[in-house]
Amino acid sequence: MRTLKQLVRFGWEQALSCLFPVVIFASLALTQIIPLPLLPRYDWLLIICLLMQWGMLRAGLETRDELKVITLFHLIGLALELFKVHMGSWSYPGEGYSKVFGVPLYSGFMYASVASYLCQAWRRLKVELVKWPPFLVVFPLAAAIYLNFFTHHYWIDVRWWLSGLVLIVFWQTRVLYEVGGIRYRMPLALSFVLIGFFIWIAENIATFFGAWEYPNQTDAWSLVHLGKVSSWLLLVIVSFLIVAMLKRVKGNGSVQVGSGQLTTAQYK
Template identity: 85%
Template sequence: MRALKQLVRFGWQQALSCLFPVVIFASLAITQIIPLPFLSRYDWLLIICLLMQWGMLRTGLETRDELKVITLFHLIGLALEVFKVHMGSWAYPEEGYSKVFGVPLYSGFMYASVASYLCQAWRRLRVELVEWPPFWLVVPLASAIYLNFFTHHYWVDIRWLLSGLIMIVFWRSWVLYEVGGTRYRMPIALSFVLIGFFIWVAENIATFFGAWEYPNQTDAWSLVHLGKVSSWLLLVIVSFLIVATLKRVKGRESFEMDAGRFL
């Protein structure tokens, strides 16, 4: 019974942390079923995302520091979207005033929602990192993963090499988290795989409701290829590395400020 209760507690904390992604998926479903007046679907989705972001900040569900991280992910995701749409990897076929280079601005919030989940879960589950690699390893690795999303169109795709480097760099790393007052731990590489898999599941839901469209989904919706899990896995790692680095920098600054006040 205790294990079941802990599982329910963990699921509830995860659900609360996924509030932003849930709103996005609900909005995709509703606007697909019920056309809204005056503006296009993409424009309404952008307005909903902006209102959701404002509401989370106003109610304290997100802090100003977390908003800065989420905004960074919005920009990173939007840059990737513009490039991928230009290369024909996927498309946004509907019209809208809020489209830039063929990409609706609401799409950046789908990446930002991943950062929102990480920030929320980090705080709710009191996440701590054990044997975290040094800064000089983390930053180049995250940069190489992100750049590979662009360069593999012109050069060799090195995602599997990068995946191998991740296993080596994070071999001894663990993530500690708390549920109901009890501390648990998980290999950090496993957490990457789990998050990447569930984002792939979310991607299937999103494409079903017309968030975007892959070339093989032009005539009719079909399951997103399982190989996309590797892409989401790498993107999650970039997200996690950025959030973890910023959290550690922020924690170090807070510690130094507290030490200064004590002295």
């Protein structure tokens, strides 16, 4: 019974942390079913995302520091979108006044929603990281993962090498989180895989409602290839590493570098 209560509490905290992504998916579904007047769909989606971001800040659901992180991810995601659409990896076939080089500006919020989830979950679950690698290791790794999204179009794709390197670098790193006053821990690499898999599920929902379109979905929607999980996994890793590094820069004590030991009396 206690385990069930903890699962419900954990699920509720996760649901609250996913508020921004849920609004985006709901907006994708509604604007696909119900045509809105005056403006193209992509422009309405941008307005909804901006209003949602403003509302969360005003309601205290997000802090100003979190907004800065989310804005950074919006820009990082938008840069990736501009490049990928240019290379033909996917497309946005609809019309829109807010499209820049074929990319609607609302698309950056889909990346920002991942950052929003990470920031919200970090705060709600009181996340801590133990045995976090040095900055001089983490930063180049994050940069290499992000750059590979661009360079693999011109050079070899080293995503699997980078994934292996992530396992080596973060082999001893643990995520500590709190549910109902009880602390738990899990390997950081496992959390990467879980988040990446659920984002792949979300991607299938997004493409079903026409958020964007892969070449094989031009004639009819089909399941996004399972291989895309690796792409989202690496994107999650980049997102997590950036948030963790920013937390460390802020000096809030939630990231412990070195070989700090845990006691079994404290953690499950």
